[in-house]
Amino acid sequence: MEVPIDSKPRWERRKDARPQELLAAALDLFVERGFASTRLEDVAKRAGVSKGTLYLYFENKQELFKAVVRDNIVHSIGEAEASMATSDASSSELLRSMMMQWWEEFGATRLAGLTKLMMAENNNFPELAQFYNEEVVQRGNALIASLIERGMRRGEFRQVDPVLVSAILCAPMTMLIMWTHSFLPCDVNHIDPVAYLNTFIDMSLRGLQLTPPVGA
Amino acid sequence: MEVPIDSKPRWERRKDARPQELLAAALDLFVERGFASTRLEDVAKRAGVSKGTLYLYFENKQELFKAVVRDNIVHSIGEAEASMATSDASSSELLRSMMMQWWEEFGATRLAGLTKLMMAENNNFPELAQFYNEEVVQRGNALIASLIERGMRRGEFRQVDPVLVSAILCAPMTMLIMWTHSFLPCDVNHIDPVAYLNTFIDMSLRGLQLTPPVGA
Amino acid sequence: MEVPIDSKPRWERRKDARPQELLAAALDLFVERGFASTRLEDVAKRAGVSKGTLYLYFENKQELFKAVVRDNIVHSIGEAEASMATSDASSSELLRSMMMQWWEEFGATRLAGLTKLMMAENNNFPELAQFYNEEVVQRGNALIASLIERGMRRGEFRQVDPVLVSAILCAPMTMLIMWTHSFLPCDVNHIDPVAYLNTFIDMSLRGLQLTPPVGA
Amino acid sequence: MEVPIDSKPRWERRKDARPQELLAAALDLFVERGFASTRLEDVAKRAGVSKGTLYLYFENKQELFKAVVRDNIVHSIGEAEASMATSDASSSELLRSMMMQWWEEFGATRLAGLTKLMMAENNNFPELAQFYNEEVVQRGNALIASLIERGMRRGEFRQVDPVLVSAILCAPMTMLIMWTHSFLPCDVNHIDPVAYLNTFIDMSLRGLQLTPPVGA
DNA sequence: TATGAATGAGACTTCATTCAT
DNA sequence: GATGAATGAAGTCTCATTCAT
Numbered sequence: 001m002e003v004p005i006d007s008k009p010r011w012e013r014r015k016d017a018r019p020q021e022l023l024a025a026a027l028d029l030f031v032e033r034g035f036a037s038t039r040l041e042d043v044a045k046r047a048g049v050s051k052g053t054l055y056l057y058f059e060n061k062q063e064l065f066k067a068v069v070r071d072n073i074v075h076s077i078g079e080a081e082a083s084m085a086t087s088d089a090s091s092s093e094l095l096r097s098m099m100m101q102w103w104e105e106f107g108a109t110r111l112a113g114l115t116k117l118m119m120a121e122n123n124n125f126p127e128l129a130q131f132y133n134e135e136v137v138q139r140g141n142a143l144i145a146s147l148i149e150r151g152m153r154r155g156e157f158r159q160v161d162p163v164l165v166s167a168i169l170c171a172p173m174t175m176l177i178m179w180t181h182s183f184l185p186c187d188v189n190h191i192d193p194v195a196y197l198n199t200f201i202d203m204s205l206r207g208l209q210l211t212p213p214v215g216a
Numbered sequence: 217m218e219v220p221i222d223s224k225p226r227w228e229r230r231k232d233a234r235p236q237e238l239l240a241a242a243l244d245l246f247v248e249r250g251f252a253s254t255r256l257e258d259v260a261k262r263a264g265v266s267k268g269t270l271y272l273y274f275e276n277k278q279e280l281f282k283a284v285v286r287d288n289i290v291h292s293i294g295e296a297e298a299s300m301a302t303s304d305a306s307s308s309e310l311l312r313s314m315m316m317q318w319w320e321e322f323g324a325t326r327l328a329g330l331t332k333l334m335m336a337e338n339n340n341f342p343e344l345a346q347f348y349n350e351e352v353v354q355r356g357n358a359l360i361a362s363l364i365e366r367g368m369r370r371g372e373f374r375q376v377d378p379v380l381v382s383a384i385l386c387a388p389m390t391m392l393i394m395w396t397h398s399f400l401p402c403d404v405n406h407i408d409p410v411a412y413l414n415t416f417i418d419m420s421l422r423g424l425q426l427t428p429p430v431g432a
Numbered sequence: 433m434e435v436p437i438d439s440k441p442r443w444e445r446r447k448d449a450r451p452q453e454l455l456a457a458a459l460d461l462f463v464e465r466g467f468a469s470t471r472l473e474d475v476a477k478r479a480g481v482s483k484g485t486l487y488l489y490f491e492n493k494q495e496l497f498k499a500v501v502r503d504n505i506v507h508s509i510g511e512a513e514a515s516m517a518t519s520d521a522s523s524s525e526l527l528r529s530m531m532m533q534w535w536e537e538f539g540a541t542r543l544a545g546l547t548k549l550m551m552a553e554n555n556n557f558p559e560l561a562q563f564y565n566e567e568v569v570q571r572g573n574a575l576i577a578s579l580i581e582r583g584m585r586r587g588e589f590r591q592v593d594p595v596l597v598s599a600i601l602c603a604p605m606t607m608l609i610m611w612t613h614s615f616l617p618c619d620v621n622h623i624d625p626v627a628y629l630n631t632f633i634d635m636s637l638r639g640l641q642l643t644p645p646v647g648a
Numbered sequence: 649m650e651v652p653i654d655s656k657p658r659w660e661r662r663k664d665a666r667p668q669e670l671l672a673a674a675l676d677l678f679v680e681r682g683f684a685s686t687r688l689e690d691v692a693k694r695a696g697v698s699k700g701t702l703y704l705y706f707e708n709k710q711e712l713f714k715a716v717v718r719d720n721i722v723h724s725i726g727e728a729e730a731s732m733a734t735s736d737a738s739s740s741e742l743l744r745s746m747m748m749q750w751w752e753e754f755g756a757t758r759l760a761g762l763t764k765l766m767m768a769e770n771n772n773f774p775e776l777a778q779f780y781n782e783e784v785v786q787r788g789n790a791l792i793a794s795l796i797e798r799g800m801r802r803g804e805f806r807q808v809d810p811v812l813v814s815a816i817l818c819a820p821m822t823m824l825i826m827w828t829h830s831f832l833p834c835d836v837n838h839i840d841p842v843a844y845l846n847t848f849i850d851m852s853l854r855g856l857q858l859t860p861p862v863g864a
Numbered sequence: 865t866a867t868g869a870a871t872g873a874g875a876c877t878t879c880a881t882t883c884a885t
Numbered sequence: 886g887a888t889g890a891a892t893g894a895a896g897t898c899t900c901a902t903t904c905a906t
Binding site: 552561631 | 684685768770771777808809812815819822823829848851852853854855856857
């Protein structure tokens with residue numbers, strides 16, 4: 001890493017690398033201990049810098065957290081939005097593939113700890129809660145809602161309230177994270193996340209299908 | 217209460233009027249502000265005693281928290297178990313009525329704050345998390361699972377994995393609580409809980425119905 | 433001091449004494465080092481208590497300072513207002529006696545350090561500046577202005593703008609303090625404050641007299 | 649400049665364009681915010697250099713401060729001394745015109761901020777206080793004192809102590825600066841400086857007049 | 865039992881100063 | 886000479902916990 005690839009002096013390239021090192025250290029500790037219990041001194045120490053250096057890059061603790069969220073979550077929502085816009089799969093398949101991909105690339109990773117963190121501490125940090133709600137929750141819901149609308153528009157899904165249904169579809173995914181990060185350690189009946197998701201998607205797609213089953 | 221006298225943990229043995237007042241005050245504040253942000257001075261003030269008195273009954277803040285959870289959480293589930301056993305309604309109707317009743321009698325009340333609290337703080341209280349998982353999560357899931365099995369047995373529901381489906385059915389209910397106690401204050405698209413539940417139940421019942429829709 | 437005169441336990445009477453001990457310590461240090469340079473830990477140490485104890489009695493550093501000002505300055509302005517209201521001396525004599533008394537009881541004492549402090553640091557602490565301006569500067573000026581008006585009303589002084597003149601009359605007194613607390617240590621031509629004040633009062637009274645001197 | 653090359657203090661020897669830019673920037677910020685609240689980073693930024701560069705020219709913050717005072721304050725007094733020596737106006741008129749001119753050319757300008765600054769921060773810099781006292785305060789007072797003596801010599805003023813009176817005459821002028829730079833922002837009863845000065849000069853000249861008013 | 869004054873460790877944040885480049 | 890990233894001491898404020906009464 002420290003090999004001088006370009007003409008910049010080492011300490012200047014250092015400046016470019018610093019924020020990422022700090023964000024990585026902060027992500028680790030926020031996920032591990034939560035927001036309030038994470039001490040900035042520890043973040044700095046893990047990144048191999050001093051306390052004061054943090055403040056060269058982030059105005060304060062909350063801004064550091066926002067930067068972590070932006071760098072890790074907000075960014076990938078954009079990609080999902082883009083990929084949905086260009087897909088020509090059936091809405092059922094699209095819903096399934098997006099959910100499974102979301103699980104692989106987010107829910108099953110360390111990043112999901114940020115979701116758990118926000119659910120746990122948002123009441124104590126209203127500004128963070130608002131930020132997260134706007135940048136993540138609302139956008140995530142909107143993405144799913146637009147997928148529902150796509151399915152209805154294309155005659156694949158029956159008519160439903162896309163806002164309510166997207167909230168319903170997001171709930172088990174969030175819960176999966178909460179379980180993983182909360183009760184999993186003490187849960188003897190481990191639920192297999194992939195089986196859970198597949199079962200849920202099956203059930204949801206049946207529930208969304210155009211022609212109601214006989215006798216409903 | 218149901219526990220033999222000698223097996224009671226020490227914190228429970230001293231129970232008389234005073235500790236109950238403290239627990240009530242602590243419940244209010246923990247639900248309102250979370251664990252870390254609740255100051256013992258405020259708990260004492262609300263209970264009308266001095267800060268020092270708290271320490272006569274609870275060794276420290278964590279023990280107070282544990283006592284609050286233990287004292288409040290287990291009660292409702294037994295009733296639900298009993299009422300299900302005696303019902304002769306269709307499983308669809310039973311599922312719907314139990315969920316709506318659960319919302320009215322638990323989800324919409326202050327007690328639901330304990331669910332949010334447990335989800336938020338369980339990492340800090342592993343022992344408590346296990347207790348909660350066993351006494352609440354598992355029993356709640358088992359109750360729903362037995363309802364699914366009842367429906368399958370009676371030919372009302374198609375064959376599914378009752379454990380997975382019960383986890384799926386519980387998720388939106390828990391999420392409803394999390395939203396109510398977390399992002400609701402800053403969420404502009406307020407979701408009506410009853411509409412949400414009804415939509416979810418409709419969708420789930422369709423997804424559980426015996427005859428799959430044409431073309432599925 | 434600690435002899436139990438009344439029925440209160442010793443530590444409880446301590447609570448009554450504390451604020452005064454803290455205010456005394458704070459006055460010492462504020463005067464000696466200024467507002468910004470005074471560390472609360474030092475105030476606490478001088479009062480023989482711990483850092484945290486300060487916060488039992490004063491919300492923060494600024495409130496502590498305000499309390500010091502209230503306890504030492506605001507309070508004595510009230511007395512001066514009262515004593516002026518009841519005096520039947522000539523306005524000239526009243527002006528002179530009030531000024532000399534002010535010097536003895538305030539300007540020449542340690543308290544005057546608070547005036548110097550406020551002039552020095554008000555720009556950095558706008559809230560304190562406003563407080564001091566309203567509670568001390570304005571009230572002090574108003575007191576002198578009302579004395580001017582008294583003199584004009586009783587035909588002792590010529591017609592002047594009482595607001596401007598009171599500002600003028602206050603200026604040398606304040607400057608006396610600034611000198612005493614600023615350049616005195618290095619000023620070789622020490623000015624005798626009493627002579628200075630008398631000269632100033634003589635000059636001012638001549639300047640205020642009803643009949644202008646011949647040839648003016 | 650007028651000093652022989654070798655006797656210049658080291659900091660002065662390096663003077664070229666850069667230090668002047670730094671001093672100008674420092675003057676701005678010291679006047680605006682005071683000593684303690686001025687951040688060297690801001691000084692550097694305003695001068696268009698980096699923080700480190702400051703330390704090439706000034707040993708530390710205090711030395712920078714001293715340099716600013718030396719560089720800005722001493723100049724004007726010499727001019728006033730010269731202009732008084734050549735005037736043949738009446739001493740009353742001379743006093744009035746010098747005071748008004750002083751206000752226009754110094755008191756009302758940004759430079760006056762240095763006076764306020766010196767009064768505010770001198771306790772933290774005893775060496776600087778002495779310098780300022782000798783070079784500014786004493787010389788200013790002596791100038792006014794010689795004007796009083798001129799008036800007495802020419803039979804225009806009654807016999808007074810010129811040292812005391814000059815101190816008295818300087819006080820409101822300094823106070824005018826202190827007010828302008830201190831409480832003006834929060835003072836609702838804004839005093840017009842020119843009116844204030846005129847009132848003060850009127851009053852003082854009456855107080856200095858040869859023939860005492862009838863009944864004094 | 866009950867009180868509540870007192871404690872003191874600990875967290876965030878600022879900024880003068882240094883130093884490798 | 887010039888840079889600007891990095892440092893770390895210092896200061897305010899909080900609050901769980903203790904203990905003399």
